[in-house]
Amino acid sequence: MKANPGGIVSPSDVIGRDRLIAQLWAILKQQGLVLVAERRMGKTAIIRKMEAEPIAGWRAIYLDVEGVSRAAEFIERLALAIRTHLSASNKATQWLRDFWSALGGFEVASILKLPEARQPHWKTVLERLLGELARNADQRLVLIWDEFPWMLQKIARAEGASAVVDLLDVLRGLRQTHANPRLVFTGSIGLHHVVAGLQDQDYVHSPLNDLRTIEVPPLAPPDAVQLADALLRGEGLAAAADVAERIAEQVEGVPYYIHHVVATLADLGRPVTMRTVDAVVARSLTEPQDSWNLEHYRNRLGPYYGESASLARTLLDVLAETEDLDLDALHEQLRIKARPDNDRVRRIVEGDREELRKLIKLMQRDHYLEQDERGAYRFRFALIRRWWRIDLGLG
Numbered sequence: 001m002k003a004n005p006g007g008i009v010s011p012s013d014v015i016g017r018d019r020l021i022a023q024l025w026a027i028l029k030q031q032g033l034v035l036v037a038e039r040r041m042g043k044t045a046i047i048r049k050m051e052a053e054p055i056a057g058w059r060a061i062y063l064d065v066e067g068v069s070r071a072a073e074f075i076e077r078l079a080l081a082i083r084t085h086l087s088a089s090n091k092a093t094q095w096l097r098d099f100w101s102a103l104g105g106f107e108v109a110s111i112l113k114l115p116e117a118r119q120p121h122w123k124t125v126l127e128r129l130l131g132e133l134a135r136n137a138d139q140r141l142v143l144i145w146d147e148f149p150w151m152l153q154k155i156a157r158a159e160g161a162s163a164v165v166d167l168l169d170v171l172r173g174l175r176q177t178h179a180n181p182r183l184v185f186t187g188s189i190g191l192h193h194v195v196a197g198l199q200d201q202d203y204v205h206s207p208l209n210d211l212r213t214i215e216v217p218p219l220a221p222p223d224a225v226q227l228a229d230a231l232l233r234g235e236g237l238a239a240a241a242d243v244a245e246r247i248a249e250q251v252e253g254v255p256y257y258i259h260h261v262v263a264t265l266a267d268l269g270r271p272v273t274m275r276t277v278d279a280v281v282a283r284s285l286t287e288p289q290d291s292w293n294l295e296h297y298r299n300r301l302g303p304y305y306g307e308s309a310s311l312a313r314t315l316l317d318v319l320a321e322t323e324d325l326d327l328d329a330l331h332e333q334l335r336i337k338a339r340p341d342n343d344r345v346r347r348i349v350e351g352d353r354e355e356l357r358k359l360i361k362l363m364q365r366d367h368y369l370e371q372d373e374r375g376a377y378r379f380r381f382a383l384i385r386r387w388w389r390i391d392l393g394l395g
């Protein structure tokens with residue numbers, strides 16, 4: 001297997017996800033899913049493999065909705081994905097053709113378009129499209145929408161929060177009336193950010209509480225080693241057995257970084273040793289062009305936490321310096337180190353423990369932090385802590 005960081009991996013090259021995928025199919029027999037993880041953890045690799053290798057009696061239809069910013073466009077893309085799937089499996093597509101033309105929809109250059117007149121409303125079209133699909137499907141279907149929260153944010157920006165509320169309501173209504181198709185949402189931005197934005201606008205529903213949320217973890221150590229080993233071989237890099245182990249361990253089993261390290265080793269071309277692995281990882285954490293996109297962890301604090309962003313940053317600074325602090329110890333450190341730049345931060349620092357707890361919960365959901373059995377907090381990924389320490393000049 002060739003190193004291909006960030007590229008599309010063929011389903012047979014997706015390593016270490018068989019058990020998770022089996023678990024996902026088992027859940028889908030009961031309910032829909034939200035698949036969450038830090039970016040680059042391998043969500044897309046997993047769902048593409050599910051599409052390519054469905055279990056008996058089921059079919060998954062994958063749609064990347066990252067680029068979509070309007071509800072009507074989403075429906076057009078969805079209809080096209082459904083049609084492509086139906087024709088690939090030789091099912092009659094007549095119902096879809098009839099349905100689409102009855103709406104006044106048309107086709108240009110193989111793209112399905114809704115009528116410009118916005119009649120009927122896209123909500124009606126979506127309800128009917130999925131209803132028709134449920135009626136006409138002769139097998140269990142899973143509709144997988146990759147980067148769904150990102151699309152919702154774009155729709156909110158382009159068409160207002162009410163369009164997102166409508167969309168989520170239609171989809172929830174559909175889940176309540178039809179067990180087929182099942183829905184799977186994936187994305188690197190937590191849906192909680194999108195829903196919190198809606199709740200700021202008095203949206204009181206929990207539009208997702210009937211879905212199971214599953215987190216995609218890094219690869220388990222033996223699988224991470226297997227991936228590193230397969231990539232080293234694929235690149236023709238002779239190395240001692242412990243080199244693959246070293247790569248896996250240095251990047252905590254994150255598949256994207258494993259690909260990246262091996263790709264860089266292949267560029268260097270010299271004999272690969274533990275030392276060259278360490279040097280490549282150390283270099284990746286400090287290189288100015290930031291090919292691992294680590295700056296992202298810092299840059300998104302603003303959009304994620306708004307007024308609390310500066311406090312979140314200080315909190316990470318504190319935990320970069322001293323790991324495993326419980327809430328009280330953390331609060332104490334913040335009292336010493338935080339430079340409040342607004343009232344909210346001042347309130348938290350001066351005593352509002354509950355607000356601090358909420359912020360920390362959010363930071364856990366966003367994969368910055370984790371809590372151990374004794375209640376102490378630490379970085380979720382040691383690699384990110386290491387990068388944060390370098391950035392603070394702590395070495």
Ligand SMILES: Nc1ncnc2c1ncn2[C@@H]1O[C@H](COP(=O)(O)OP(=O)(O)O)[C@@H](O)[C@H]1O
Binds near residue numbers: 188256
């Ligand atoms: N299970 C896996 N086996 C091999 N390589 C993987 C695996 N999962 C992810 N990758 C690698 O990591 C990269 C990022 O994975 P991707 O599925 O795009 O992550 P996400 O969708 O979570 O952002 C892929 O391009 C591929 O190089």
Ligand SMILES: [Mg+2]
Binds near residue numbers: 043044045146
């Ligand atoms: Mg992805």
